[in-house]
Amino acid sequence: MPTNLPPQARAAEKKYMEAKTLQEKIKYLQEFLSLIPEHKGTEKMRGHLRRRLAQLKKELEEQKKRKTGGGDTSFSIKKEGAAQIAIIGLTGCGKSSLITKLTNAKSEVSNHPFTTKDPVPGMMQYEDIQFQLIDTPAIYEGMENGKWGSKLLSLIRNSDGLILLLDGRNPVEQYNIIVNELRNAGIILERKVNRVEIELTSGGGIQIKCMGRLSCKIEDVRELLKERGIRNAIIKILGEVDLEDFIEALEQTKTYKPALILINKIDLNPNAVEEFKKAIGKEAIGVSTATGEGLSKIGESLFKILGIVRVYTKEPNGEIAKKPIIVPMGTKVIEIAKIVHSHLYKNFKYAKVWGKSVNYDGERVGEDHVLMDGDVVEIRIK
Numbered sequence: 001m002p003t004n005l006p007p008q009a010r011a012a013e014k015k016y017m018e019a020k021t022l023q024e025k026i027k028y029l030q031e032f033l034s035l036i037p038e039h040k041g042t043e044k045m046r047g048h049l050r051r052r053l054a055q056l057k058k059e060l061e062e063q064k065k066r067k068t069g070g071g072d073t074s075f076s077i078k079k080e081g082a083a084q085i086a087i088i089g090l091t092g093c094g095k096s097s098l099i100t101k102l103t104n105a106k107s108e109v110s111n112h113p114f115t116t117k118d119p120v121p122g123m124m125q126y127e128d129i130q131f132q133l134i135d136t137p138a139i140y141e142g143m144e145n146g147k148w149g150s151k152l153l154s155l156i157r158n159s160d161g162l163i164l165l166l167d168g169r170n171p172v173e174q175y176n177i178i179v180n181e182l183r184n185a186g187i188i189l190e191r192k193v194n195r196v197e198i199e200l201t202s203g204g205g206i207q208i209k210c211m212g213r214l215s216c217k218i219e220d221v222r223e224l225l226k227e228r229g230i231r232n233a234i235i236k237i238l239g240e241v242d243l244e245d246f247i248e249a250l251e252q253t254k255t256y257k258p259a260l261i262l263i264n265k266i267d268l269n270p271n272a273v274e275e276f277k278k279a280i281g282k283e284a285i286g287v288s289t290a291t292g293e294g295l296s297k298i299g300e301s302l303f304k305i306l307g308i309v310r311v312y313t314k315e316p317n318g319e320i321a322k323k324p325i326i327v328p329m330g331t332k333v334i335e336i337a338k339i340v341h342s343h344l345y346k347n348f349k350y351a352k353v354w355g356k357s358v359n360y361d362g363e364r365v366g367e368d369h370v371l372m373d374g375d376v377v378e379i380r381i382k
């Protein structure tokens, strides 16, 4: 970012950065924008800021809406199990039928539109872990502005993943409506290839891991981070990214949710999955809550899309833990040590690992060793 801004602009920027409320942020950002000289050198910056302003205004509108309409109780549900998965779809696609089949939850099933009014959670067993499924009120067009829409969208944003349930009689049309509604709310189902991942750390300065290409100046990135008060972070650059991608990552304007696409009622249309794949180019699993077909595939598929692994700890000469620790794919031994106990983390010497990530059982590995699903880890300290 250019540093040659007039002092008045810098002062307004400072007020903007320090603003606590949305109203204040909007006010000072407007002021800041009006004080930036309009020339080529500031073009990109003005573009970013204008987009940010539009977004802040939208947030304010949403905040007002939440305060005035739609009742005050939120849809939020306390997380339990390995992951919280919201089952979403249009009315009548079979969300309540599905949760009733897969968990012990009871949710009213009916062919009247908009039967489910409040979310209903239930636990689904998959091997030695459980997923928390949530049956939700139906998605509808224009939901962002609707009475329950914003509550449902915040439940979706807070979940770890989604089941997109489509009615097999018109899966393509239903899919397009859902994706559009989610996109309008900044929720995306595909992780961008070109992206920045920022993980804040407690020390170590700014560490940049470039696995792609940066198409802006590194000094601009450093300045942006400094402006936001970020002193310690691990930053991953994937694909070709520019300053805009950094701003997006910092402001989390887009929320990515892994989603499993299920096409229900295949008893009524056995060709639904092929029709869907041909039109949309995506894989889906065909199920029928009426006949039970396809339901047994859901657990494994969910596990896969979530990108998680199960790690079992073991004390030297002790038993293997019955309950796994659930961590993201790519987790290193040292991160497991940190989760188990700070003592193991601080005094880490090496670990012994049994399972898929090692060449032979009981192999000795260092702190950066990446674990795989089902691994058993024994941490040795100094």
Ligand SMILES: Nc1nc2c(ncn2[C@@H]2O[C@H](COP(=O)(O)OP(=O)(O)OP(=O)(O)O)[C@@H](O)[C@H]2O)c(=O)[nH]1
Pocket (backbone or CB within 6 Å): 089, 090, 091, 092, 093, 094, 095, 096, 097, 098, 108, 109, 110, 111, 112, 113, 114, 115, 116, 117, 136, 137, 138, 264, 265, 266, 267, 268, 287, 288, 289, 290, 291
């Ligand atoms: N033929 C057939 N009908 C199904 C299937 N699954 C659900 N249904 C029927 O579809 C209707 C709607 O099912 P629900 O489970 O209530 O749908 P929902 O998605 O929860 O609907 P809302 O709560 O309104 O959003 C009911 O009449 C179900 O019996 C299926 O696999 N095959």
Ligand SMILES: [Mg+2]
Pocket (backbone or CB within 6 Å): 095, 096, 097, 107, 108, 109, 115, 116, 135, 136
């Ligand atoms: Mg329902």
